[in-house]
Amino acid sequence: xxxxxxxxxxxxxxxxxxxxxxxxxxxxxxxxxxxxxxxxxxxxxxxxxxxxxxxxxxxxxxxxxxxxxxxxxxxxxxxxxxxxxxxxxxxxxxxxxxxxxxxxxxxxxxxxxxxxxxxxxxxxxxxxxxxxxxxxxxxxxxxxxxxxxxxxxxxxxxxxxxxxxxxxxxxxxxxxxxxxxxxxxxxxxxxxxxxx
Amino acid sequence: xxxxxxxxxxxxxxxxxxxxxxxxxxxxxxxxxxxxxxxxxxxxxxxxxxxxxxxxxxxxxxxxxxxxxxxxxxxxxxxxxxxxxxxxxxxxxxxxxxxxxxxxxxxxxxxxxxxxxxxxxxxxxxxxxxxxxxxxxxxxxxxxxxxxxxxxxxxxxxxxxxxxxxxxxxxxxxxxxxxxxxxxxx
Numbered sequence: 610x611x612x613x614x615x616x617x618x619x620x621x622x623x624x625x626x627x628x629x630x631x632x633x634x635x636x637x638x639x640x641x642x643x644x645x646x647x648x649x650x651x652x653x654x655x656x657x658x659x660x661x662x663x664x665x666x667x668x669x670x671x672x673x674x675x676x677x678x679x680x681x682x683x684x685x686x687x688x689x690x691x692x693x694x695x696x697x698x699x700x701x702x703x704x705x706x707x708x709x710x711x712x713x714x715x716x717x718x719x720x721x722x723x724x725x726x727x728x729x730x731x732x733x734x735x736x737x738x739x740x741x742x743x744x745x746x747x748x749x750x751x752x753x754x755x756x757x758x759x760x761x762x763x764x765x766x767x768x769x770x771x772x773x774x775x776x777x778x779x780x781x782x783x784x785x786x787x788x789x790x791x792x793x794x795x796x797x798x799x800x801x802x803x804x805x
Numbered sequence: 806x807x808x809x810x811x812x813x814x815x816x817x818x819x820x821x822x823x824x825x826x827x828x829x830x831x832x833x834x835x836x837x838x839x840x841x842x843x844x845x846x847x848x849x850x851x852x853x854x855x856x857x858x859x860x861x862x863x864x865x866x867x868x869x870x871x872x873x874x875x876x877x878x879x880x881x882x883x884x885x886x887x888x889x890x891x892x893x894x895x896x897x898x899x900x901x902x903x904x905x906x907x908x909x910x911x912x913x914x915x916x917x918x919x920x921x922x923x924x925x926x927x928x929x930x931x932x933x934x935x936x937x938x939x940x941x942x943x944x945x946x947x948x949x950x951x952x953x954x955x956x957x958x959x960x961x962x963x964x965x966x967x968x969x970x971x972x973x974x975x976x977x978x979x980x981x982x983x984x985x986x987x988x989x990x991x
Contacts, residue, residue, distance in 0.1 A: 632845030634989035638921065639850055639901040641934050642981045643857030643873070643969050646890055648864060704859075707894050804861075804891035 647768065649703040651802045658776045659695040662687045671778040697774040701802050705768040708805040712760035713774070762805060774800070843908040844958050848988050851902040855967045855984070857881070858896035861888045862975040869973060870931075875900055875966040876941040888971070900943075900964040905988060907961075909953030915945045916987040918965055927978040933970045934982050943967050948991060963988075 660671050667684045701709055763770040855875055860883075863871030867885040874882045879899040883889045905913060918936045923929045936943045943966035951959025965986055 632843075634987060635846050635848035635905070636985055636987040637848045637850050637853065637903060639853035639855065639903070639918070639965060639984045639986055640981055641855040641857070641901075641967055641969070641984055642979065644859045644896065644979045645971065645975050645977050646859045646861055646894075647977060648861045648887070704890070704894070707890070710891070804889075805893040 646704040646707075647702070649701065649709060649802055649804055651699050651701050651772070651800060654698040654700055654771075655695055657695075657697045658774060659693050660776075660778050661692040661694045662690055663778070672775065696776075697800075699772045699774075699800060701763065701765065701770045701772055703765045703768060703804065705765060707765050709763050709765055709770065709802050710760065710805050711763060711772060711800060711802045713800055772800070772802075843911070843955075843990075844906065846907040846913060846988070846990055847905065848986065849904050851904050851962065852899075853901045853903065854899075855901045855965060856897045856899045857967075857969050858898040859890045859894055860969070860971055861890055862971050863888055863973050865973065867973070870970050871973075872968050872970050874937070874941045874943065874968045876943060877945065877964040877966050879964070879966070880941070882941055900966040901984070901986075902964050903962060903986060903988075905949075905951065905961040905963070907951050907959055907990070909951055909955050909957040909959030911955075911959060912948040912950050912991060913961070913988050914948050914991050915963055915965075916989070918944060918967070918984045918986045921983040921985045924981045927976045927980065929980060929982075930975065931970075931972050932975055932980065934984075935968050935970070936965070937968050941966070944986075 663671055663685050664687050665685075669685050671685055701711070703709060763772055857873055857875055858881070860873050863869075863885050864887050867887065871888050872884040873888060875898060876882070877900055881895070881898045889895070907913065920934055923934075938944075938946055945963045949961055949963055951961045953959045965984070967984070
């Protein structure tokens with residue numbers, strides 16, 4: 610009988626101790642989530658800003674904006690002999706509806722390979738492509754690219770956004786003539802895009 | 806009153822009875838057994854999602870894989886800068902938050918989290934989720950304390966981050982995984 614009582618009591622103590630230690634540890638579930646998105650990229654669609662033919666001999670500026678027109682003083686304008694005109698066109702690809710920063714770095718348009726006296730004064734931008742609603746006289750998004758750099762944003766509706774750049778060419782009036790009707794030259798600039 | 810100390814009445818009785826069996830042949834004395842019943846340790850989720858937000862897979866100029874770490878303070882670190890979609894496009898980023906209760910003033914430790922399951926669509930492939938302690942701490946490695954002091958209920962909490970390893974060309978889409986977190990009295 611004594612042994613029986615002892616066993617019962619010992620069992621009770623063990624059970625009691627077990628109850629206390631069982632709640633030393635607690636667990637809970639959490640979650641991890643991440644969304645893999647489309648990398649951004651930019652692809653050139655044209656060879657660059659082409660100002661066409663310009664008459665030399667006087668100082669002034671020539672603006673190329675939409676790829677099909679040039680704003681230049683009459684003395685610089687060769688009229689129907691303007692030759693090939695064009696803006697620099699790019700397509701930006703990425704995650705649909707994301708906002709993209711674009712920039713032309715400070716000074717990047719001044720790596721001047723143009724003939725002496727001819728400068729690419731600035732880069733203008735049409736951030737939604739060559740929209741006809743924009744005009745040279747009243748551009749809605751013109752940014753100087755020569756001195757302070759140019760920058761802006763575009764939204765990737767449908768995961769794609771055209772981006773085109775025009776420019777303003779400055780002439781001193783004493784440009785050398787590299788061909789029978791004008792000079793030729795090249796000026797490089799770099800467009801950088803990133804998600805905002 | 807919630808913390809109860811049982812001064813081993815039962816054990817003392819046992820000893821006494823055991824002593825009785827040998828009372829004629831030996832001396833006896835009294836011993837006590839004590840036990841404290843503590844508040845059970847509990848762990849619950851507050852905001853229990855480790856959010857890595859939006860991630861760009863590493864480019865061909867990067868390594869074969871790239872990592873994104875969310876630390877316990879909800880800071881995010883991209884191994885390669887081009888994996889960062891930009892501040893405005895990152896989406897929700899942050900560590901998961903858990904709450905603990907238990908015996909006031911007691912300390913507890915958190916075990917390294919483990920993965921219970923991954924979502925399958927899209928397939929995770931070779932993308933992995935882990936919980937490093939370096940270069941950024943993703944879970945508490947030191948003992949944590951519960952508020953108050955016994956015999957009152959104590960409260961605590963901690964955050965869990967993680968590291969996602971993303972290979973080049975990872976399939977676009979939203980991924981999720983279930984993580985098991987365990988904490989205990991030391």
